[in-house]
Amino acid sequence: MDDTITAISTPLGEGGIGIVRMSGPEAISIADQIFRPKAPSSPNQAPSRFTLSSVSSHTVHYGRILDPVGGEEMDEVLLVVMRKPKTYTTEDIAEIHCHGGLLPLSRVLDLTLRCGARLAERGEFTKRAFLNGRLDLSQAESVLDIIRSKTKEGLDSALSIHHGALSEEIRSLKEKLVSLLVLIEAELEFPEDEIEELQETELLDRILELRKGLEKMIEEGKAGKILREGITAVIVGKTNVGKSSLLNALLLEDRAIVTSIPGTTRDTLEEWMNLKGIPVKLIDTAGIRETQDIVEREGVKRTKKAIEMADILLYLLDSSDRLTPDDLKIFDEVRGKKFLLLLNKCDLPKDEKLVKWLNGDFKKITNHQSPITNHKSRIYEISATQRMGLEELRKGMLELVWGNGVSPKEVVVNRSRHLDALRRSCLALEKADEVVRGGKTPELIAFEVRESLDALGEITGETAPDEILNRIFEEFCVGK
Numbered sequence: 001m002d003d004t005i006t007a008i009s010t011p012l013g014e015g016g017i018g019i020v021r022m023s024g025p026e027a028i029s030i031a032d033q034i035f036r037p038k039a040p041s042s043p044n045q046a047p048s049r050f051t052l053s054s055v056s057s058h059t060v061h062y063g064r065i066l067d068p069v070g071g072e073e074m075d076e077v078l079l080v081v082m083r084k085p086k087t088y089t090t091e092d093i094a095e096i097h098c099h100g101g102l103l104p105l106s107r108v109l110d111l112t113l114r115c116g117a118r119l120a121e122r123g124e125f126t127k128r129a130f131l132n133g134r135l136d137l138s139q140a141e142s143v144l145d146i147i148r149s150k151t152k153e154g155l156d157s158a159l160s161i162h163h164g165a166l167s168e169e170i171r172s173l174k175e176k177l178v179s180l181l182v183l184i185e186a187e188l189e190f191p192e193d194e195i196e197e198l199q200e201t202e203l204l205d206r207i208l209e210l211r212k213g214l215e216k217m218i219e220e221g222k223a224g225k226i227l228r229e230g231i232t233a234v235i236v237g238k239t240n241v242g243k244s245s246l247l248n249a250l251l252l253e254d255r256a257i258v259t260s261i262p263g264t265t266r267d268t269l270e271e272w273m274n275l276k277g278i279p280v281k282l283i284d285t286a287g288i289r290e291t292q293d294i295v296e297r298e299g300v301k302r303t304k305k306a307i308e309m310a311d312i313l314l315y316l317l318d319s320s321d322r323l324t325p326d327d328l329k330i331f332d333e334v335r336g337k338k339f340l341l342l343l344n345k346c347d348l349p350k351d352e353k354l355v356k357w358l359n360g361d362f363k364k365i366t367n368h369q370s371p372i373t374n375h376k377s378r379i380y381e382i383s384a385t386q387r388m389g390l391e392e393l394r395k396g397m398l399e400l401v402w403g404n405g406v407s408p409k410e411v412v413v414n415r416s417r418h419l420d421a422l423r424r425s426c427l428a429l430e431k432a433d434e435v436v437r438g439g440k441t442p443e444l445i446a447f448e449v450r451e452s453l454d455a456l457g458e459i460t461g462e463t464a465p466d467e468i469l470n471r472i473f474e475e476f477c478v479g480k
């Protein structure tokens with residue numbers, strides 16, 4: 001990269017410090033034009049002939065940023081000089097640590113632009129780290145996951161990808177694919193021969209082993225996506241069953257308004273909670289009922305939308321109240337999806353008719369659950385206001401989303417992009433398997449194995465087309 005980029009790398013707003021970062025061949029000389037070290041302590045001391053170009057790498061310097069034309073002071077700063085190649089981008093980097101306010105930062109940024117730097121594009125610092133070979137694509141993506149991780153477990157997984165855990169797994173798979181290719185290409189030298197039986201078995205064994213490895217990673221990837229992106233859990237039920245009370249109880253704070261008046265919640269309300277390491281977006285909804293009130297009707301519409309988007313549903317009944325047509329109507333919306341049935345207000349005596357329904361119709365229906373839920377609905381007795389049964393409920397939610405999933409630390413595949421590439425790689429091997437069994441020519445086998453290799457290369461970036469790269473780095477903010 002032959003130009004020098006600059007950007008404010010800290011969030012815009014008030015803070016203790018804010019950083020303007022430059023990277024590229026001119027980074028240090030531009031800093032030199034605008035930086036003056038702290039004035040000598042004694043007036044008799046001669047002004048030092050200090051230049052940043054002569055200081056050692058990875059050193060911090062205290063001074064001021066001055067406009068080279070006119071000498072106006074912009075801010076009092078610390079300036080960090082880092083020379084290539086041991087830097088984030090592998091290029092020369094100068095970081096100016098200013099006071100964290102919009103004005104000092106934007107004025108210093110402006111000066112760097114006037115002195116010849118160019119405003120960085122989104123994610124361009126990390127993109128340079130990738131293009132210069134310091135990070136592969138999966139490691140570059142993980143930078144964003146580290147910044148955005150919502151739970152400790154998500155952060156653990158992102159850090160392990162950043163340190164190269166995914167790259168390592170991909171590298172080892174690729175090595176095996178390459179040696180497979182070598183074996184096939186040896187055959188290509190004698191094209192008139194068909195692959196001998198012994199070799200056919202060996203080829204099939206190797207292909208099978210590789211497919212197993214890929215399939216395991218694909219399984220892990222599903223868990224990884226949940227860890228990174230989280231899931232949406234929507235609380236539904238008729239009015240006054242205690243949905244907002246449950247949201248508050250799970251969040252351990254009085255977030256939603258709770259009253260004894262049915263129809264209190266008018267709009268959906270969402271808040272993140274940490275479910276044993278899984279980020280869960282918890283959505284409280286307006287209770288569903290037939291109503292003439294236009295505001296409430298809009299609320300009910302939004303509830304239905306939230307149900308559609310939900311990964312899991314928490315279906316609430318008031319255990320002290322009789323079952324109503326509203327309850328049954330909502331049950332109809334819920335039953336095809338992953339849901340838990342919660343009997344709230346279990347601190348009060350139970351309504352007998354409700355118990356009958358649970359033991360009768362409900363049991364019948366849920367025992368014939370559709371295969372997508374693949375889950376025997378358990379009934380959770382809770383009291384939102386008395387905070388009873390919540391730990392059991394949390395466990396139930398976890399089971400529903402995570403199953404007997406792997407430990408988060410082992411998860412190194414966490415994006416749809418990775419999953420998609422792994423699936424294509426696996427598919428190519430399935431085809432290779434068919435080709436071998438069909439007794440086809442080695443060229444055709446080699447073609448499929450190469451397809452499989454290319455798909456893996458997309459994960460680490462060697463074979464990722466430009467538009468994929470652009471899409472990935474556009475997700476970043478300017479300055480990262």
Ligand SMILES: Nc1nc2c(ncn2[C@@H]2O[C@H](COP(=O)(O)OP(=O)(O)OP(=O)(O)O)[C@@H](O)[C@H]2O)c(=O)[nH]1
Nearest residue numbers: 239240241242243244245263264265287383384385
């Ligand atoms: N005894 C008892 N009362 C509860 C419990 N949970 C909620 N309540 C009460 O039930 C009433 C309704 O609670 P909300 O949480 O507002 O119910 P909601 O389902 O959000 O109601 P809408 O927003 O109107 O749909 C309030 O008076 C709560 O105090 C519980 O576990 N036990």
Ligand SMILES: [Mg+2]
Nearest residue numbers: 243244264265
């Ligand atoms: Mg409510």
